[in-house]
Amino acid sequence: MALREVIGQERAVDMLLGALRKGRLASSYLFCGESGIGKKMTAVNFARAINCPATDHRHGIQDDEPSIFPADIFPSPESASPNADAGISGLDACDSCESCIKFVSGTHPDFLMVSPEERQIRIEEIRMVEESLSFKPFEGRMKVVVVDDAEMMNPAAANAFLKTLEEPPAASVIILVSSRPELLPATIRSRCSRILFSPLPSEACRRVLEGKVPDQALDIITRLSMGRPGLALSADLIAERDWFFELLGGMLRAEKDAWSSRDDMERWLDLLLIFLRDMTVFRVTGSGKGLINGDLADEVKRLAQSLEVKGIIYIYRELSFLKGMLMFNLNKSVTWNYTASLLRKEMAV
Ligand SMILES: [Zn+2]
Known part of the structure; x- marks a missing residue:
C-alpha cells in the first residue's frame, strides 16, 4: 500500500x-x-x-x-x-x-x-x-x-x-x-x-471495511466501529457486543466479576460508555435515529426508560473517570463491584 x-x-x-x-x-x-x-x-x-x-x-x-x-x-x-x-x-x-x-x-x-x-x-x-x-x-x-x-x-x-x-x-x-x-x-x-490522526468519517470507515466484513453486517459494523475500522478488523464487534450484554446481565443480577483480564475490563467499560451514550441520545431525542447500536433500538429504549437523563450522565461521568484510573492497576473485582453498584443504584433494577 x-x-x-x-x-x-x-x-x-x-x-x-x-x-x-x-x-x-x-x-x-x-x-x-x-x-x-x-x-x-x-x-x-x-x-x-x-x-x-x-x-x-x-x-x-x-x-x-x-x-x-x-x-x-x-x-x-x-x-x-x-x-x-x-x-x-x-x-x-x-x-x-x-x-x-x-x-x-x-x-x-x-x-x-x-x-x-x-x-x-x-x-x-x-x-x-x-x-x-x-x-x-x-x-x-x-x-x-x-x-x-x-x-x-x-x-x-x-x-x-x-x-x-x-x-x-x-x-x-x-x-x-x-x-x-x-x-x-x-x-x-x-x-x-x-x-x-483522527477517527474516520463514517463513509471512509465504511470504505475501509467494505469487502472485509460480511456485506449484510457492513452497516452495523461501520456504526459499531465509530470511525475506528481497525477495531472491526481485529475483533468481531457483533460477538463482542453479545459478550457485553451477557456480562451486563450478570452484573445487574449481582453475579461476581466475569472479566477474564484487564484488557477485557477496559474494553467492556468502553462498550458500556457507548451504550450509555446511546441511552442519552434516546432520552433526549426520543428516537432510535443516531444510535450507534441502532439495530438494538428496543433494548436501548427499555434500559433508557429505567433511569433519568441526569442519572445516565452521572454514571457516564463516574465511569469515564474510572477509565482514566485504569493505568493505576485497578483491581478487577473491586472495579466490577463498583460499576455494578453504580448501575443498580441509578437504574433502580
Ligand atoms: Zn517500491
Whole structure:
C-alpha cells in the first residue's frame, strides 16, 4: 500500500508526503490518535515510501534548503526500478519493488517494529532499538523504527529511549505510535514531531471495511466501529457486543466479576460508555435515529426508560473517570463491584 491509499487520514498523509517532497524528515515522529484508525499502518507505509528506490525525494527541494538525506542515498536513474514514475510525483512507495515487498513480509533489514509484551515495553526492547540504529542502513536509505503503543514503555525504557532521541543516529527515523500520548514523558513528546490522526468519517470507515466484513453486517459494523475500522478488523464487534450484554446481565443480577483480564475490563467499560451514550441520545431525542447500536433500538429504549437523563450522565461521568484510573492497576473485582453498584443504584433494577 502506498501512503496515498491510506483512507481517511489525508491531513497526516499530506504532512508526511510534504516532508518527503522537501527531503526534510524529522528524526522522530509521534503519531497520535485513538486506536484502530491507521496510525501503525501509516507508519509502515511511511517507512516504505522513505526506502522505496523508485521514489525521488529530491524532487521539489530548493537549492538553499538543506536535505537531511545523505547525499549518496538516492539511486541513480539506472538503478531505480523500472516503475520509477509510480506513486505520487515519485514521492510515494511504488508498492511492487523488492524493498516495498519486504516491508509487507516484515523482512526488510532496515525496519524494526517494537510492541509491548504483557502491556509493557521494557528496556531490553529499547536496547534492541539502539543496537539496530547503531548500524548504517543495510539496503535502504534510512533505518526506520516504529514503537507501537509507545506509552507502555516503563520508566527505565523511557529513560533509555530519551537518550536515543536526544542523539538520533544519522539516516534514521523513529516513529512513536500512541493512543495515549499524554502518558509519555513530556521530555520524549517534546522531541518528536507530532502527527495527529483522527477517527474516520463514517463513509471512509465504511470504505475501509467494505469487502472485509460480511456485506449484510457492513452497516452495523461501520456504526459499531465509530470511525475506528481497525477495531472491526481485529475483533468481531457483533460477538463482542453479545459478550457485553451477557456480562451486563450478570452484573445487574449481582453475579461476581466475569472479566477474564484487564484488557477485557477496559474494553467492556468502553462498550458500556457507548451504550450509555446511546441511552442519552434516546432520552433526549426520543428516537432510535443516531444510535450507534441502532439495530438494538428496543433494548436501548427499555434500559433508557429505567433511569433519568441526569442519572445516565452521572454514571457516564463516574465511569469515564474510572477509565482514566485504569493505568493505576485497578483491581478487577473491586472495579466490577463498583460499576455494578453504580448501575443498580441509578437504574433502580
Ligand atoms: Zn517500491
